[in-house]
Amino acid sequence: MKYKKSILDSFLEQRISNNAKELKNTLNETLEMEQTCLEQIRQSISHCKNNIAVCEAQMKKCSLASLPIYETKKSAFKDNLLIWNTMGHIQMASIEMKEYLKRLSVEDVDEWEQRTVIKSAYTAIYETSKKLVDATGYIIEFINRSFPSYDYEVFAAVRKELTKFRARNTAELTRVRKGIDAHRDEDVNVQIDIIEGLHLAEVVLLIVDYGNIINKLGDVMSPIKDLGMKRLQACF
Numbered sequence: 001m002k003y004k005k006s007i008l009d010s011f012l013e014q015r016i017s018n019n020a021k022e023l024k025n026t027l028n029e030t031l032e033m034e035q036t037c038l039e040q041i042r043q044s045i046s047h048c049k050n051n052i053a054v055c056e057a058q059m060k061k062c063s064l065a066s067l068p069i070y071e072t073k074k075s076a077f078k079d080n081l082l083i084w085n086t087m088g089h090i091q092m093a094s095i096e097m098k099e100y101l102k103r104l105s106v107e108d109v110d111e112w113e114q115r116t117v118i119k120s121a122y123t124a125i126y127e128t129s130k131k132l133v134d135a136t137g138y139i140i141e142f143i144n145r146s147f148p149s150y151d152y153e154v155f156a157a158v159r160k161e162l163t164k165f166r167a168r169n170t171a172e173l174t175r176v177r178k179g180i181d182a183h184r185d186e187d188v189n190v191q192i193d194i195i196e197g198l199h200l201a202e203v204v205l206l207i208v209d210y211g212n213i214i215n216k217l218g219d220v221m222s223p224i225k226d227l228g229m230k231r232l233q234a235c236f
Contacts, residue, residue: 001196003111008201016105023105027098034095041088048081069235076235079142080228086135087225090217093128097211100124104200115195118203123181125210126173129166132217136162139224147227155220162213169206 016023055074062070100121104114136159143152179185179194 001111001192003115004197004199006199006201009199012201012204013109017107017109020105020107024102027102027105031095031098031102034091034098038088038091038095041084041091044084045081045088048077048084051077052081073235076231079146079231082135082138082142083221083224083228086132086139087218087221089128089131089135090214090221093124093132094211094214094218096124096128097121097207097214100207101204104204114200115198118198118200119176119181119195121203121207122173122176125169125206126177129162129210132214133159133163133166136217139221143224143227146231150227152224155224158213158216158220162217165210165213 052074055070055077059067059070059074100117103117136155140152140156140159143150143155176194176198177183180191185191185194
């Protein structure tokens with residue numbers, strides 16, 4: 001294959017090669033912390049699911065007078081499950097992006113491996129950004145339903161930034177995803193053209209831009225988590 005490489009690609013490859021060890025060490029340290037956070041999120045999700053199951057079991061055998069109590073508790077735990085799952089999607093996306101950067105941080109470039117990582121990154125950004133747009137929309141529905149006077153302007157601004165990012169990049173993300181990754185174009189020449197045209201500099205910029213939005217989402221979700229706790233406290 002005749003890989004198309006820009007001047008910026010070559011410059012970036014050299015910079016990465018010169019600092020590969022340091023880059024990987026930094027990413028590994030951050031990934032270790034993020035994976036610890038993900039495990040805590042996982043436990044919180046399990047806690048919510050277990051309590052939903054308990055409420056459902058009680059609803060089958062409780063009196064009619066007690067039924068609304070357990071329905072309210074179940075609803076509150078479902079809202080918290082939404083919050084923790086959204087935080088989990090954010091954390092998972094953050095980890096994925098750093099893993100792609102780590103795989104691209106190599107001293108000796110293997111052109112095929114580099115393109116394999118790049119196309120996987122495009123698909124991951126396509127999939128996770130869609131999931132985050134949907135999940136954050138459900139969060140806004142939760143706030144409007146349960147805390148109608150809550151000011152979520154900052155949260156909405158970050159979500160808008162996410163939706164603009166997705167809209168701006170959807171065409172290219174879809175082209176790569178459908179052409180050579182999640183699907184395969186029937187015309188092999190089309191596949192080869194897409195692979196040859198993938199650029200290191202472009203995907204690194206995409207990952208960094210997306211990663212910055214993910215970090216902001218993580219920050220603005222913290223107050224939403226507190227709303228979830230208030231929702232539960234009102235039921236007990």
